[in-house]
Amino acid sequence: MTELVGSEKQIKWGQDIKDNFILNMNSLIERIKKSNKIVCFNEPEALKHIELLNKHINTIADNDKTEAKYWVEKRDNITALRDKIIDQMYTYYRWSN
Secondary structure, three states: OOOOEOOHHHHHHHHHHHHHHHHHHHHHHHHHHHOOOEEEOOHHHHHHHHHHHHHHHHHHHOOOOOEHHHHHHOHHHHHHHHHHHHHHHHHHEEEOO
16 A cells, blocks of 8 residues: 655545545455345345455555545545445345344
8 A cells, every 4th residue: 555645634634534445345345245144136246246346445545646635635535435335235235133
């Protein structure tokens, strides 16, 4: 993962944005793979979704934007992407309590 540059506050904030996105996507992948509370309606689709989630993770993790300011300014877009991905996963899976 690329080291961010900027003020101490910007670096922490930018890194938190990236880390939280990656953590959310990894958690979603683990939930798809392991939870016995998930009913998968189409198994081949699950594998495609996991692959897609990994691509999103890699896009964020390996992005060459090193200015922390960039990540802070794009935080709403990253949050929207995360929310869209989670919503799409709920289209294919049913999480039960």
